[in-house]
Amino acid sequence: MPSYAVIGGSRGIGLEIVRQLSSDSENTVFVTVRSRSASTYLADLVAKAKYRNIHVLEADVIDHLALKAAAEEMAKATGGSLDVLINNAARMEPTNLYNGFFDYEDGDALDTEFLESMSAFAFKVNVLGFVHSVNAFLPLLRKGSTKKIVLIGTEGGEREFVRVAHLHGMSAYGTTKAAAHMVVAKYAVLLERDGFIVASVAPGLVDVSATATGGSGQIWKEALETQEAKIRKEIPDFMFHAISPEDSVTTVLRTIAALDLSHCGKFIGHREQKAAQN
Ligand SMILES: NC(=O)c1ccc[n+]([C@@H]2O[C@H](COP(=O)([O-])OP(=O)(O)OC[C@H]3O[C@@H](n4cnc5c(N)ncnc54)[C@H](OP(=O)(O)O)[C@@H]3O)[C@@H](O)[C@H]2O)c1
Secondary structure: OOEEEEEOOOOHHHHHHHHHHHOOOOOEEEEEEOOOOOOHHHHHHHHHOOOOOEEEEEOOOOOHHHHHHHHHHHHHHHOOOOOEEEEOOOOOOOOOOOOOHHHOOOHHHHHHHHHHHHHHHHHHHHHHHHHHHHHHHHHHHHOOOOOEEEEEOOHHHOHHHHHHOOOOOOHHHHHHHHHHHHHHHHHHHHHHHHOOEEEEEOOOOEOOHHHOOOOOHHHHHHHHHHHHHHHHHHOOOOOOOOEOHHHHHHHHHHHHHHOOHHHOOOEEOHHHHHHHHO
């Protein structure tokens, strides 16, 4: 009976990961959310789920003590083990997500996003949140059978993709995700000898507007379309379009199932995953 912990599964890709994993009665799925009461899409999923195999825990990833408490609560339910940790939580703002270095009003505005909002929010969530999640759940993972730690990564934080796709936007967010990919490499070298597989798996460009919060669905849709258009303008023959959370997660979960030691420390792009699965 494989056990999974999905960190940040209230909506978007994380919610779909929980949905697909919980559709198999053999799986036990633990999902952490910042706020149980605000996670209405997840509450709906739990209420309608075919099996009673989803367990919701509350923890903001910027709060390492809350993550430890969630891991302890989980340990009581599983007898102290966890097979797969999927770190999905990340913070993105649709209004400035796609900004490149030339898109800020001035140097102060750029600094504000890179230093203030990044350190207070995005860097703390996207990078340190991942570190704290791994540290909190590591004792359980050590007792698990598969020992997989997965970061939901992105091509937007990969140097080679940024170069080929001329992706000058997503500068602040991409920088935080690039740092998170480095965290994957660091944990890989720390844990590989203990039989762990630590990898970053990209979901592709995913339209998550249907589960966006605070009425921001339309803003997300417009931001996504602008981004797609920008990339097509740069590289007209570059097939790049947003996919549904369902399509994305089907591919991502197949990739996670197939991970072996050869993937330890690696970033696995979405196209690469599709190619391997065809
Ligand atoms: N969508 C894409 O095209 C795309 C492409 C490449 C990679 N990704 C990656 O995929 C992952 C999911 O993205 P998404 O598009 O599904 O985004 P999303 O719809 O905005 O969902 C983000 C999730 O992260 C959670 N989260 C944010 N801050 C948190 C915190 N401090 N503590 C705990 N949870 C927190 C959110 O919870 P709340 O509801 O509490 O805010 C939500 O569940 C991210 O790692 C992202 O970098 C996305």
